[in-house]
Amino acid sequence: ILIDVHYCALNASDLLLSQNLHTFKPKLPMILGYEVVGKLIEVGTEAEKNGYKIGDKVIALNKERYGGLAEKCLAEVGDIWKVPSTKLVNSADLASILDSYITALVALERKVNLNENDMILINVGISGIGLAAVDLATNVFKAKVIGVCATENCANQAREMGAFAAFKYKDKKLIKQIKEIAAERDIKAIFEDEDGASFKKMLSCFTDIYKATLKDMLRNDSFAVVVHHLSREGRVVIAGTTTTMADVSDVQKGSFSITGFNLMEYKKKKPDVYRQAGDDILQFLEEGLIAPSYSLIAGMHKVNDVLESISENMFPGKVIIDMRDKEAAITKMVT
Secondary structure (H helix, E strand, C coil): CEEEEEEEEECHHHHHHHCCCCCCCCCCCCCCCCEEEEEEEECCHHHHHCCCCCCCEEEEECCCCCCCCCCEEECCHHHEEECCCCCCCCHHHHCCCHHHHHHHHHHHHHHHCCCCCCEEEEEEECCHHHHHHHHHHHHCCCCEEEEEECCHHHHHHHHHCCCCEEEECCHHHHHHHHHHHHHCCCCCHHHCHHHHHHHHHHHHHHHHHHHCCHHHHHCHHHCEEEEEEEECCEEEEEEECCCCCCCCHHHCCCCEEEECCCHHHHHHHCHHHHHHHHHHHHHHHHCCCCCCCEEEEEEHHHHHHHHHHHHHCCCCCEEEEECCCCCCCCEECCC
């Protein structure tokens, strides 16, 4: 299918690719941008069989083709979804939803099996996926969320999404803060004796990201690593941005397990689950259960200024590029 692009999300990976800093090495030349909202202007045979027609408004998650920062974008039928009929969500919001929310949903649902009233510690950092995980865990799974963030603005946003606790990361205070919150639910075992040492070691896999450069924090391809602990008081789950771990054998002993998750690899293995997750996310959106957000919106001709702003500031969430109003000024959406 061919899409007349209205909005395109600008992700951290786009910034890293533009500076040749990403671990993924693309075949050049390439057009950046892989989250797209627009209307279909050409429809192939397979798309027709699946009920798509010219004029349909769609969202594309084009992580294999990219090409979203252009007036027209080619995509595969398996990577597009029809825009929900709800009038409560605008097109710019839709451009920021699929990648982060599908990743968070599949990781929480398939890798952890998150349950109502589980306590989940989400290491948000500055990640859009982390904020999506907060939104889903709180408002869909009905879990108790603690958010750890790189900035106070990000922590505020996590609280607005429903996290019952969220704070800016402070190394010496983190364990104490988590203990105080866990104590309210009579969870103590994970902090005691050998388990306590193991918990701290596992936690460091996540919090070491705060010692990295902004460039490394932006690289959210190592996000969806999940750790969970079973204790006599209940279950605690840790999810979020992590540092890269070459050998985790010494931290997998006992009641912990650690699982890496990559959405594109998962899509190859279980395409039906990938498609269903996208359908579920859009259904949650129609029902008003989740509320995607973004940090900035700007016209296409401001894209270089936007890239510079991302590299200099730690914005929570994503940036949206308006492909129609190309001269639109940069507008900050999150305070």
